[in-house]
Amino acid sequence: MMDAREALKKQSAERALRYVEEGTVVGVGTGSTVKYFIEGLADFRDRIEGAVSSSEQSTALLKQIGIPVLDLNATGTLPLYVDGADECDPHRRLIKGGGAALTREKIIAACSQRFVCVIDGAKQVDILGGFPLPVEVIPMARSYVARQLVALGGQPVWRDGVTTDNGNAILDVHNLRIVDPVALEKAINQIVGVVTVGLFAARAADVVIVDGKERG
Numbered sequence: 001m002m003d004a005r006e007a008l009k010k011q012s013a014e015r016a017l018r019y020v021e022e023g024t025v026v027g028v029g030t031g032s033t034v035k036y037f038i039e040g041l042a043d044f045r046d047r048i049e050g051a052v053s054s055s056e057q058s059t060a061l062l063k064q065i066g067i068p069v070l071d072l073n074a075t076g077t078l079p080l081y082v083d084g085a086d087e088c089d090p091h092r093r094l095i096k097g098g099g100a101a102l103t104r105e106k107i108i109a110a111c112s113q114r115f116v117c118v119i120d121g122a123k124q125v126d127i128l129g130g131f132p133l134p135v136e137v138i139p140m141a142r143s144y145v146a147r148q149l150v151a152l153g154g155q156p157v158w159r160d161g162v163t164t165d166n167g168n169a170i171l172d173v174h175n176l177r178i179v180d181p182v183a184l185e186k187a188i189n190q191i192v193g194v195v196t197v198g199l200f201a202a203r204a205a206d207v208v209i210v211d212g213k214e215r216g
């Protein structure tokens with residue numbers, strides 16, 4: 001039987017199906033919450049043009065249910081992107097990347113008109129940073145970037161054994177209390193060797209669905 005938290009994730013994901021418009025291409029995130037969204041998309045198979053996927057994992061799921069997976073370079077701007085998050089603050093700013101798909105997720109978010117974020121209530125926080133902040137780095141720059149992240153006040157830990165879909169490494173930065181997410185996103189983006197930081201602050205979500213309901 002599905003536990004209570006999974007049920008809440010599923011409710012959020014299913015609610016997001018209301019935002020899918022016929023004849024369009026849908027941006028699809030990654031993770032256990034989005035998996036329910038993908039399952040629900042099966043009913044739209046014949047009514048959407050296809051999906052742009054943020055990971056090999058989501059691509060496999062989309063293909064399993066017969067949804068064409070399209071190249072973002074061929075689709076242009078997307079009307080909708082649906083994805084989960086690891087943390088969400090009251091301004092719809094997010095920490096993402098628990099599933100190591102942050103780079104492709106951020107690219108799709110940037111290319112989308114509406115970013116609908118689907119979470120369960122446990123992921124709502126006042127200040128981001130309780131969840132270790134994922135940073136995707138070029139492998140040879142890992143130690144250098146880690147030292148720069150220490151200088152910014154964090155405690156980076158290498159996600160040993162994980163290689164992203166782009167062939168890179170992940171550092172999870174602990175002990176951050178992120179009072180200015182836009183400034184920190186900018187600062188980390190400027191470190192040489194960083195591919196992407198999992199702070200989605202400059203481009204936050206547009207709609208947040210928590211436990212099956214839109215948050216006001």
Ligand SMILES: O=C(CO)[C@H](O)[C@H](O)COP(=O)(O)O
Nearest residue numbers: 031032033084097098099101
């Ligand atoms: O950012 C992500 C993957 O890179 C996911 O959206 C995030 O980790 C949430 O995942 P889940 O829905 O499994 O809790």
